[in-house]
Each structure stands twice: as C-alpha cells, then as structure tokens.
Amino acid sequence: MEAVMEQLPQTGAIQFTIQVSAQQNYSARAAQRIVRRFVADEISYLLRVGEPTLVIGEQICWRVPVVLALPNAGPIGTVGSISVDVETGQLLVTPEEILEIGRHARDLAAHFPTPASPTP
Numbered sequence: 001m002e003a004v005m006e007q008l009p010q011t012g013a014i015q016f017t018i019q020v021s022a023q024q025n026y027s028a029r030a031a032q033r034i035v036r037r038f039v040a041d042e043i044s045y046l047l048r049v050g051e052p053t054l055v056i057g058e059q060i061c062w063r064v065p066v067v068l069a070l071p072n073a074g075p076i077g078t079v080g081s082i083s084v085d086v087e088t089g090q091l092l093v094t095p096e097e098i099l100e101i102g103r104h105a106r107d108l109a110a111h112f113p114t115p116a117s118p119t120p
Contacts, residue, residue: 028052031062031084079104
C-alpha cells in the first residue's frame with residue numbers, strides 16, 4: 001500500500017497517523033480491467049496495464065500504470081497512469097492526461113529501434 005502525501009515541509013519533524021475507510025467495491029483486478037478496456041478503446045490498442053497501487057488521497061483509488069507494448073518487442077515502457085475510484089469504479093483521468101499518455105506513447109515508440117527486415 002502507498003499513501004501519497006504532497007506539499008510536505010522541507011525540514012523538521014513530521015508525524016502521520018492515517019485512518020481512512022472506504023467501501024472497496026472495485027478490486028485491483030477490476031481496476032486493471034476498467035483501465036485496459038479504456039486505453040484500448042480510447043487511446044491505442046498497443047497500450048497495456050501494469051500492477052495497480054492503492055493510493056490514499058482526496059479519494060481512495062487504484063493507480064494503474066499504462067505501458068506501451070510493441071508487437072515485435074513486447075512492453076517497452078510506462079507512458080502514464082490512470083486512477084480508478086475504489087468505491088465507484090470511476091476513471092479519474094482528464095482529457096489532458098489522456099492526450100499526454102498518447103504523446104508519451106508516440107514519443108517512446110519513435111525512439112525505439114525497429115527490427116531489421118529479413119533479407120530474401
């Protein structure tokens with residue numbers, strides 16, 4: 001489990017006591033399925049998903065990495081992530097984040113060497 005804390009002080013003592021509760025209606029596997037379907041339908045069929053991480057923040061959600069996989073090379077790198085609310089199953093992603101995932105995927109694919117064609 002990962003708790004993500006933002007805007008911590010640069011120095012000094014810190015202490016955390018975290019007590020949160022939510023109804024987990026969507027498992028990590030369900031979040032993977034939701035994101036897998038979404039990226040294949042809305043961004044690219046070349047995108048796969050990684051292992052979700054539980055993130056406790058404004059909402060409790062599964063953060064699912066999005067990975068570019070090329071046909072002759074397999075997975076070549078993470079191009080972003082999409083979060084899924086554990087209670088509602090709602091995708092927590094903006095149109096800008098969707099465009100950014102697509103851009104990262106294109107940039108990564110452009111820098112990946114293509115396999116040489118076999119000579120007859």
